[in-house]
Amino acid sequence: MVLSGKRFISVIAASALLASSTLGVAASFPANAVVEYWGQNSAGAGGSGSQKNLASYCDDSTDVLVLSFLTEFNVGGLPGLNFANACTTTFDGTQLLHCPDIGKDIKTCQAKGKKIILSLGGAAGSYGFSSDAQAQTFAQTLYDMFGQGTHKYRPFDDAAVDGFDFDIEGGGATGYAALSDSLKSLSGNKLLITGAPQCPFPDAMLGDALNKAVFDAVFVQFYNNYCTPSGSNFNFDTWDNWAKTTSKNKDVKVILGLPGSPTAAGSGYLTFSQIQTTVANVQKYSSYGGVMFWDASQTYSNTQVSPNLAVAVANLVHGGGGSTPPPTTTKAPGTTTTSKPTTTTTTGTSPSPTSGGGKCVKTGDSCPTNNQYICSGNSFAACSNGQWVVQACPSSLTCFTTTDGSSIYCAQPASGSSGNTCASNSGSLTPSSESSKKAPKPYKNNRVQAQLSVVSTTDSTWEAVINARRTDLKPFGSKVVVGFSLGPQMSLTEAQNGKVTQSGSKVTMQIQNPHKKSMDLVFKIKGTIDNDGVFVAPSGSGMTFQS
Structure with a gap:
């Protein structure tokens, strides 16, 4: 069905909306918020559920709903939208979606006190700017079509969103600070501006904008990367430090971003008990602002906890806390005393996280569980007959914990240093300042940046996730x-x-992209290891991407 393009708000009504938008207080982000992305029917794609209409999720379990996505910028023309099964009709003579039902739901949700934010970017589509001037032009388009401005084509009719989210998975870093500044200026600082960086710090696409422009919250994606909460490289404290020392908005909120079910991401899913522990760990940071999920269709259909994950986490977050964190332990990578850690080498540059399970032991120290493996500084330690036996990773490599926290491996660190990260302190060893700067080195060229994150290993198998992002404007x-x-x-x-x-x-590997075109590509890989072999991941010089 194709609808006429004549349904749009009048100039007089729009002028009244614009006048009201310049009055009142600046936008504020809800405290202890649960944020749900909505619009891509993620559960339907994974076979675990189906996306409901937007208003169905405007209940006590959700505070902010992020409409995903605006996938094509088309600066100077009409942007492209994609809401999967939620909207398929277009304005007459255009390819622009016209979604009056979503518009009605936006107003229903706002009447209940929910914030509705439109997300730009996402994995699919093609987007980006070649200059700040393009971004400033696009800001006016966004404000006129989705905010309190006027435009011939308003996809949500007279409904106006509360802000815009930058989920920039690729396409380069140009223009996003200017886009944020322009949207804040056009709205008299009433629009919320949020970002969805990936957890490696700084984010390759949004890092510059996050430092130069005002953001109200960041939905950090702690999944599909090495810095998941279940591993030893979880870096919420790095993002907290950015919020308090570098961000232009010292009240910016850092939101813990998680997958809503095991099928929602390639890695990083946490059980509810793990979420309880993680929230208890991060709520001590003053920038902590709540939990974000990808996405609503996943959390509301995830019944691994009763009645579903969305309700359980809302009760947890709105209550202001989690469970007391238990002591952190790492399982052995194998089931026999001959288990070996996995060894990987990668290349590229990326500043490192500053939190995680840094632990230092010496050979001969007592240990609780035979065949347990842990990282001890840059080395690894195996528990044998009640005592730790410490061994060095191969030359220039460093020990890391797998993202699921079950085992360990060795990899080239992003810093390029493999010096000792355990310092002597009154006869005992403690993690040195260098131990907080470890991160696997990514692959990078002038078109693609990719991170290989080891999810799990055993004596005979390994599993990893490759997260590749375009750094130019070509998807x-x-x-x-x-x-x-x-x-x-x-x-x-x-x-x-x-x-x-x-x-x-x-x-x-010949990968079939789930999208016709996309700015990033995330996929899992699995393999085997001979008992006498070690895991050597692709080096920067040998890794290639062709599309």
Whole structure:
């Protein structure tokens, strides 16, 4: 069905809205908020549920709903929207979605005190700016079409969103500070501006804007990367430090971003008990502002906790706290005393996190569980007959915990340093300042930045997630060919949405992009390890992306 483009608010009504928008207090982000992304029917794609209409999620379990996504900027023209099954009709003679039902739901939710934010970017589509001037032009388009301005085409009719979210997964960093500044100026500081950076700090796309412009909250994606809460490189404190020392808005809120179910992301899903522990750990930071989920269709259909994850987490967050954190332990990577840690090498640059399970032991120290493996500074320690045995990672490599927290591996650190991160203190060893700066080094060229995060390992298998982002304005196409070399006695057996071929150490993956075009590409890979082999991940010089 194609609708006429004649349904839009009158100039007089719009002028009244614009006048009212310049009055009153500045926008404020809710405290102890639960934030849900909505619009992509993520659960439906994963087979675990189906997306309901927007108003269905405007209940006591959700404070902020983020409409996802505006996927095409088309500066100077009409932008592109995608809300999956929630809206498919267009304005007459255009490809622009016209979503009156979403508009009605926006007003219903706002009447209940909920904040409604429109998210720009996401994985699919093609977007980005070549200059600040383009971003400033686009800000006016956003304000006129979705805010309190006037425009011939208003996808939500006379409903106006409370703000805009920058979920910039690729396309470069240009223009987003100017976009934020312009939207704040146009609205008299009444629009909320949020960002959704990935957890490696600083974010490759939004890092510059986050330092230069005012943001009300950041929904940090602590998944599909090495800095998940379940591993030892969880870096909420790094983001808290940014909020208090670097951000232009010293009241900016850092939101703990998590997947809403096991199928919502490639890695980083937490059970409810793990969420309780994590919230208890992070609520001590003054910038902590609540929890974000990708996405509503996932959390509301996730019944692993009763009645569902959305309700359980809302009760937790709105109550202001979590459970008392238990002592942190790391399981052994294998089931026998001959288990070996996985070793990876990667390349690139990325500043490192500053929190996690830094622990230092010496050979001969007592240990509680035989066959347990932990990282001890840059080395690793194995518990054998009640005593720790400390061994160094191969030259220039550093010990990391897998993202699921179950095992350990060795990888090249982003800093390029493998010096001792355990300092002597009155005869005992404690983590030095260098121990808080570890992060696996990413792959990077002038078009793609990719992070390989090891999810889990055993004596014979390994699993990882590759998170690749375009750093230029050209998106990944429908098929992406990824190549790299594996270490001796290693095999790649499976690639999500892809076909694997291996000749010796050379591996080629033909990945079918779930989207016709996208600014990032996240997929899981699995493989095997011979008992006599070690895991050697692709190096920067040998990794390739073709689309």
